[in-house]
Structures are given as structure tokens and as C-alpha cells.
Amino acid sequence: MEVRNIDNIHLIGLIFSLTILASVFLMVRQRMLREKYSLVWFLIGFFTLVMSIFKDLMDWFANLIGVYYAPSAFFAILITGAYFLLLNMSVSISGLKTYNKNLTQELGMTKLRLEEVEKKLQSREL
Amino acid sequence: MQKDIDECSYMEIEKTLIVIPAFNEQHNILKVIRDVQECIPKADILVINDCSVDSTSVKARMAKGVKVLDLPCNLGIGGAVQTGFKYANAMGYHYMVQIDGDGQHIPKEVEKLSNAMEQSGCDMVIGSRFLDIQSYRSTWGRRIGIKVFYLLFRMLINTKITDSTSGFRIYNKKSIEVLSKYYSSDYPEPDAIIVLKKHRLCICEVGVKMREREHGESSITMIKSPYYMAKVILSILLSCTRTRW
Numbered sequence: 290m291e292v293r294n295i296d297n298i299h300l301i302g303l304i305f306s307l308t309i310l311a312s313v314f315l316m317v318r319q320r321m322l323r324e325k326y327s328l329v330w331f332l333i334g335f336f337t338l339v340m341s342i343f344k345d346l347m348d349w350f351a352n353l354i355g356v357y358y359a360p361s362a363f364f365a366i367l368i369t370g371a372y373f374l375l376l377n378m379s380v381s382i383s384g385l386k387t388y389n390k391n392l393t394q395e396l397g398m399t400k401l402r403l404e405e406v407e408k409k410l411q412s413r414e415l
Numbered sequence: 416m417q418k419d420i421d422e423c424s425y426m427e428i429e430k431t432l433i434v435i436p437a438f439n440e441q442h443n444i445l446k447v448i449r450d451v452q453e454c455i456p457k458a459d460i461l462v463i464n465d466c467s468v469d470s471t472s473v474k475a476r477m478a479k480g481v482k483v484l485d486l487p488c489n490l491g492i493g494g495a496v497q498t499g500f501k502y503a504n505a506m507g508y509h510y511m512v513q514i515d516g517d518g519q520h521i522p523k524e525v526e527k528l529s530n531a532m533e534q535s536g537c538d539m540v541i542g543s544r545f546l547d548i549q550s551y552r553s554t555w556g557r558r559i560g561i562k563v564f565y566l567l568f569r570m571l572i573n574t575k576i577t578d579s580t581s582g583f584r585i586y587n588k589k590s591i592e593v594l595s596k597y598y599s600s601d602y603p604e605p606d607a608i609i610v611l612k613k614h615r616l617c618i619c620e621v622g623v624k625m626r627e628r629e630h631g632e633s634s635i636t637m638i639k640s641p642y643y644m645a646k647v648i649l650s651i652l653l654s655c656t657r658t659r660w
Contacts, residue, residue: 390490390600394498397486
């Protein structure tokens with residue numbers, strides 16, 4: 290697998306993947322993105338990077354799994370990855386919803402008890 | 416005053432919390448509270464205002480001796496009622512009764528629930544519209560749904576439940592404790608039956624009267640009902656397979 294003459298689409302792929310990697314790196318550094326979630330984005334970045342550098346890799350892989358048209362193997366991998374990513378996001382959102390519900394309930398109960406304590410205090414001061 | 420006593424015989428159950436979940440019920444809420452106060456004067460009333468955009472909270476506070484819990488975000492009926500379970504559990508109430516804020520449930524009928532609980536020794540008693548009163552008017556879609564639930568419950572947990580979607584229920588300490596931990600968010604009533612059964616608690620039903628709605632709309636519309644059914648059936652089936660709690 291040698292690096293061949295780079296044509297335009299590979300150059301675009303290269304720039305695209307480097308941009309992803311750089312922005313994920315910066316976002317983690319600025320604490321905009323959690324390390325836990327950055328891992329999968331780094332993987333995606335590396336995947337597209339490797340794919341755009343070694344053109345033959347895709348052909349080899351497509352041949353291996355019996356796909357005639359190499360780019361569709363590339364799409365298949367990306368879509369599978371996206372599915373898992375989405376599933377992962379749904380799990381995260383469900384978790385957040387539960388946290389959010391519990392906090393809302395606790396806050397509501399705390400507000401009620403605070404109101405009651407304030408009322409008691411007021412009546413004592415009067 | 417004599418008339419009041421005739422209308423609703425005063426209940427003697429101690430340490431009871433009446434939970435009234437309310438979302439945008441400014442027209443109904445005060446009337447519901449007054450009704451409850453008249454029939455069950457000894458019970459504490461907790462109105463759970465599920466982040467209404469109208470003046471439900473203000474209206475509820477107009478009644479004296481009522482606790483009003485304002486949730487800062489809209490949680491839906493499940494989350495709102497679960498707040499009631501958590502509160503009842505934390506404050507050590509012996510019984511909790513749910514009465515919906517739309518005025519559909521009749522406070523006078525609470526006595527039937529509590530009597531049934533005392534006689535049967537069950538941990539939750541459901542007030543059913545269909546058990547011995549045949550007159551309740553309902554859409555055919557809803558009736559099919561209820562029949563499906565009836566068969567499903569008979570198959571899955573071997574219990575005959577005629578009105579599994581009814582929210583008009585009384586709970587004792589045991590079921591309060593369980594449901595304060597596990598109460599599903601969206602359409603919780605059928606699911607709670609499975610949860611309690613899985614915790615080896617006893618459930619029974621008693622026939623009650625219910626009113627038709629006066630103001631507002633039911634949360635389950637014609638378009639939403641197949642979605643509702645699918646979601647509830649899914650959550651029932653999944654709850655049944657759950658072994659770890």
C-alpha cells in the first residue's frame with residue numbers, strides 16, 4: 290500500500306480529516322467536549338485520514354467483504370459507525386433525562402419545604 | 416353543614432396524602448381542592464403543578480391549608496406523580512391517593528378505595544370505571560385499548576384489571592416506597608401495575624364513578640392513541656422481562 294499521486298478528492302479528504310482531528314483536539318482542551326465522547330470522534334478522524342492517504346486500502350477492504358464498488362464499502366462502514374454513535378447518544382440522552390427528572394423533583398420538594406419553613410419563621414417573628 | 420355530612424361521610428384514615436397532579440388546570444383546580452377538603456378533611460393535600468403556563472399555581476394557593484409544589488420543568492404525568500410518591504415516602508405518609516386535577520375523579524369515591532384497601536389488605540387499589548358501572552361513556556378506540564390491556568394483564572401477571580389506565584388509586588406505605596423509586600415517565604399507570612406485581616405486592620380493583628371532563632382535553636387524542644398503545648405495551652412487556660430493579 291503505497292502513497293500514490295494525490296488527486297483532488299483525496300486532498301479534500303485529507304484536509305477534512307485533519308480539520309476534524311484538530312477541532313476535536315481543541316474542543317477537548319477547552320473543555321467543550323468530554324474526553325469520553327471525543328474518543329469516537331478521534332477514531333472517525335483517523336479513519337478518514339487513513340482512507341484518504343492509502344487509496345488502495347479501501348479497494349482491498351471492499352474486495353475482502355465482497356463489495357464490487359469500493360466507495361459503497363466506505364459508506365457502509367461510515368453508516369454503521371453513525372448508527373452506533375446515534376445509539377450511544379440516545380443512551381446518553383436517556384441518562385440525562387433521568388438525572389434531569391430527579392433534580393427537578395428534588396428541587397420542587399426543596400422549594401416546598403423552604404416555603405413551609407419560611408412561613409413558620411414569619412409567624413414566629415410576628 | 417348537615418348536607419355536607421350526608422354527601423360525603425368523613426374518612427378516618429390517618430396520615431393520608433392526597434396528590435393532585437395538575438398541568439394547565441386553572442379552571443378546575445380550585446373546585447377539585449374544595450371537593451377534596453370537604454370529603455376528606457383530615458388528609459393533607461399536595462398539588463403538584465407540573466410547570467403550568469397558566470395560573471394553576473396561583474389558583475391552587477387560594478385554597479387554605481394546601482401544599483403546592485411547583486416543578487421548575489414540565490415532567491409529564493409520570494414525573495409529576497412520582498414527585499408525590501417521593502414526598503409521601505420522605506414525609507412518612509401511610510397512604511397516598513391520586514386524584515387528577517381535571518376534576519374527572521370524584522373525591523367522595525375515595526372512601527370506596529380506602530375501604531377496599533382495608534378489607535382486601537392489598538397494597539394498591541385501583542378505582543375502575545368499568546367494574547360494576549357500565550354507563551361510562553367512552554370512545555370505541557379507547558374501549559378497544561382497554562380490552563387489549565385487560566387481556567395482556569391477564570396473560571402476563573394473571574390478574575384481572577379492567578381499568579389499567581385509571582389514575583384514581585390508593586397506595587399504602589409499601590407501594591409508595593416501591594413507586595417512589597420506579598415510576599415510568601410517560602404513561603405510567605399500566606406500567607406501575609407490573610412494577611408492583613414484580614415486587615410481590617397485592618393489587619385489586621373497586622368500581623367507582625367518574626365524571627366526564629368539564630374543561631380541557633384528554634392527554635390521549637385519537638391521533639396519539641396508537642402511539643400511546645404501542646408505547647405502553649412495549650413498556651409493559653419490557654417491565655415483565657426485567658429481573659433486576
